[in-house]
Amino acid sequence: MEENNRVTHPRIVVIGGSAGSLRTILEILPNLEPKLQAAIIIVLHRHHVYDSTLTDLLAIKTTLPVKEAEEKEDIQPGTIYIAPSDYHLLVESDYSLSLDYSEKVNYSRPSIDVTLSSAAPVCGARMAALLLSGGNNDGTDGLDEVQSFGGTIAVQDPIDAEVDYMPKHALQTLQVPFVLKNHEMADFINRFAAEDLV
Amino acid sequence: MLRTHYISEDEVSMLLNDVLELYGYDFTDYAHASINRRVNYLFKKDRFTSFAEFRFRVKNDKNYVTRFVEEITVNVTEMFRDPFFYTALQKQVLPVLATYPFIRIWHAGCSTGEEVYSLAIMLQEANMLHKAKIYATDINNTVLDKARKGIFPLAHMQQYSRNYIQMGGTQDFSQYYTANYEYAKFSETLSKQIVFAAHNLVTDHSFNEFQLIVCRNVLIYFNKTLQDKILHLFDDSLETFGFLALGSKETLNFTSISHKFRQLENRQKIWRKTIV
Ligand SMILES: C[S@@+](CC[C@H](N)C(=O)[O-])C[C@H]1O[C@@H](n2cnc3c(N)ncnc32)[C@H](O)[C@@H]1O
Numbered sequence: 001m002e003e004n005n006r007v008t009h010p011r012i013v014v015i016g017g018s019a020g021s022l023r024t025i026l027e028i029l030p031n032l033e034p035k036l037q038a039a040i041i042i043v044l045h046r047h048h049v050y051d052s053t054l055t056d057l058l059a060i061k062t063t064l065p066v067k068e069a070e071e072k073e074d075i076q077p078g079t080i081y082i083a084p085s086d087y088h089l090l091v092e093s094d095y096s097l098s099l100d101y102s103e104k105v106n107y108s109r110p111s112i113d114v115t116l117s118s119a120a121p122v123c124g125a126r127m128a129a130l131l132l133s134g135g136n137n138d139g140t141d142g143l144d145e146v147q148s149f150g151g152t153i154a155v156q157d158p159i160d161a162e163v164d165y166m167p168k169h170a171l172q173t174l175q176v177p178f179v180l181k182n183h184e185m186a187d188f189i190n191r192f193a194a195e196d197l198v
Numbered sequence: 199m200l201r202t203h204y205i206s207e208d209e210v211s212m213l214l215n216d217v218l219e220l221y222g223y224d225f226t227d228y229a230h231a232s233i234n235r236r237v238n239y240l241f242k243k244d245r246f247t248s249f250a251e252f253r254f255r256v257k258n259d260k261n262y263v264t265r266f267v268e269e270i271t272v273n274v275t276e277m278f279r280d281p282f283f284y285t286a287l288q289k290q291v292l293p294v295l296a297t298y299p300f301i302r303i304w305h306a307g308c309s310t311g312e313e314v315y316s317l318a319i320m321l322q323e324a325n326m327l328h329k330a331k332i333y334a335t336d337i338n339n340t341v342l343d344k345a346r347k348g349i350f351p352l353a354h355m356q357q358y359s360r361n362y363i364q365m366g367g368t369q370d371f372s373q374y375y376t377a378n379y380e381y382a383k384f385s386e387t388l389s390k391q392i393v394f395a396a397h398n399l400v401t402d403h404s405f406n407e408f409q410l411i412v413c414r415n416v417l418i419y420f421n422k423t424l425q426d427k428i429l430h431l432f433d434d435s436l437e438t439f440g441f442l443a444l445g446s447k448e449t450l451n452f453t454s455i456s457h458k459f460r461q462l463e464n465r466q467k468i469w470r471k472t473i474v
Contacts, residue, residue: 087418099418
């Protein structure tokens with residue numbers, strides 16, 4: 001099973017953010033490898049209103065396909081998936097995506113913790129998680145799970161974060177090997193995708 | 199912070215097999231990630247210290263199984279959720295149903311009933327409630343009890359009233375309930391035409407023919423095989439020219455019944471059955 005995953009399934013990078021993180025994501029996207037092999041999942045807390053425009057907004061910044069994650073779709077390499085507003089996004093063990101309309105976690109749906117903790121046991125070392133700016137606790141528990149299943153975790157340097165509470169909270173709770181400046185993030189993702197991160 | 203215990207997907211499927219064999223509840227074709235999460239959450243919440251202990255309890259304590267079933271199904275709901283869905287029902291579906299002498303509606307997976315009361319309000323405003331019967335079903339008896347009572351937290355009413363206005367409601371929303379300081383109780387004129395009953399979509403059969411079936415945010419919890427099976431059940435339970443309404447992220451497209459249905463022209467997930 002494990003061996004099988006290695007051959008057929010792409011690496012996954014989950015980017016989680018809340019207040020103040022959109023700007024950073026818009027900065028990361030243009031610098032991703034055009035032939036990126038990893039799939040990217042973006043879980044962003046946001047208000048209903050921005051819903052349909054978010055995908056379009058992000059798509060302008062990259063040549064990689066950007067789409068709202070759909071129920072039961074297979075995760076494809078080089079694709080950027082956005083968690084739809086008001087649903088949690090989960091990763092299934094066959095590397096498909098599923099949606100879940102259960103309680104808000106950390107007052108959020110989608111919640112970063114929920115996506116990370118579902119992906120963690122499935123992806124193991126084949127996933128990385130990057131936590132950005134935000135004003136609440138979401139993400140810390142999820143990062144913890146990712147790490148305990150062998151994944152790579154990173155947070156935005158609080159100095160660079162518009163709202164530093166979320167990355168700070170993760171740094172106070174966990175041992176985080178990568179604390180990244182905004183301009184280092186795309187490189188981090190590119191290298192993780194190319195399996196050349198030390 | 200090392201995770202002390204984590205119920206693996208294989209262990210979850212052992213549990214689900216136990217529950218099926220011993221109690222007849224079939225969760226084996228539910229989408230794994232969500233079930234996994236619920237089972238792990240319950241494991242932590244009930245403070246089990248090992249999988250063996252958890253499994254033993256499930257296998258040997260009948261009362262605990264009721265709790266298990268109730269806790270692993272997701273029951274979150276809202277009144278007039280996705281207001282534009284209700285606008286579409288009101289503008290495109292109710293006028294058709296209004297031409298029938300008697301209207302039978304099945305609301306499957308109704309949870310605590312907020313959506314059912316929303317529909318009843320719309321029917322009442324269209325002066326159709328008196329000739330309608332809504333069968334509201336769910337697998338989970340606890341939520342059905344709540345639905346039957348029609349009592350919801352007063353704190354939610356502000357949001358519900360906003361949804362109602364957004365869907366195009368023009369009445370004073372507060373006329374539909376009486377409030378005390380914590381709860382809102384919905385009027386019995388609304389619930390008079392509703393039958394709340396237990397029905398398991400996985401194992402139970404069709405029980406009538408309907409002109410409208412509403413089943414929102416239930417199919418997302420099932421795998422594709424099971425989704426297809428349930429859609430056949432709906433197809434079997436729907437009259438020709440009847441309507442099927444799903445949740446905003448659910449679809450009939452690419453399923454084995456899609457050729458019989460035509461999606462209404464709006465951005466909502468409502469289909470009309472065009473072929474027997
Ligand atoms: C997320 S709620 C949806 C509530 C409401 N329809 C809405 O969209 O707001 C899902 C409901 O499906 C019910 N359910 C799950 N499995 C079921 C089954 N096999 N048969 C009937 N109902 C089921 C759960 O008990 C729960 O109340």
